[in-house]
Amino acid sequence: MGSADGERVGRTAQTSLYVSHFHSRSSMAWLEEAEDWKTPGAVFSDLNWPGACIPSSDKENPWVLRKTEQPASPPSRTPEQRLAAPWAAQHPLPEAEGPVEEHCLEQVQTMVVEEVLRDVNTACKLLSIPPDPLDWSCVQVQKWLLWTEHQYRLPQTSALFQEMCGRDLCFLTEADFKQRCSQFGGTLFAHLDIWRSGGMFDEAPWLDVKSNYPNQPIQLWQFLRELLLKPHSYSRCIRWLNKDKGIFKIEDSAHVARLWGIRKNRPAMNYDKLSRSIRQYYKKGIIRKPEVSGRLIYQFVIPV
């Protein structure tokens, strides 16, 4: 398919970040050191953070337990599909010094990915932000920035991303990040990249993130997937009939077409034209009509 340079760059940046993260085990250390972390806003009190909302729990916190370090948690807790991340399988570590066995490398990457994803999860709970950066509000973007700055000892850059919601942030390229905050922009971009890819582990196999990058214009099938993955917002106009098989139904063709037109800045878009584009996918093997078909019902083709 498309050979996106930005994609490869992003993946590489991810990998190197995973490794650096792996080497600095206690990424939550700065929080653990904060004694009054359970007091809402205490940890971030020095940040003048208006939206600081740290969930206080009477029970033990998962990341506090991590302090005892996971007893060699076997990868059995994660299904094999989680390890089938294409970027993890395809890209060797350029930073890896010395000859390392490939299967060993895979194991390391697996552990690193699991570790990072756990941290992302706990960060979500702690910051009260959704896992998908596309869903972030302006305030949540600021939360994430402050969090990342603290966690990785980056200089304060949040002011450079004022007034930006998650979608805005995701549409920035790596160059944009570097332009805004020089040498740390790339790091920040890579961290965002990790969050952006986090969602894939819960998705069906045909929901490939590899084309989920903002650099190139979004494609129709990606857009449809986006809507489908946000049922809270769009289930009234498009929804799954069978998520496992990738079968979905457009409930409000005019509305979906309007959304597509807005996204592509094509005010004259309608379902007639949108559906023509969908039909183009038949030949490409991206979308098809399911066996038990019907009006406004389509199916994502599961890639081999």
Added chain:
DNA sequence: AATAAGGATCGAA
């Protein structure tokens, strides 16, 4: 009238 399928043409990247 709304949808489905697909040909033809054109433009942007």
Added chain:
DNA sequence: TTCGATCCTTATT
């Protein structure tokens, strides 16, 4: 060249 966007004809429901 690819990925639609636009327009159009024919057929189905």
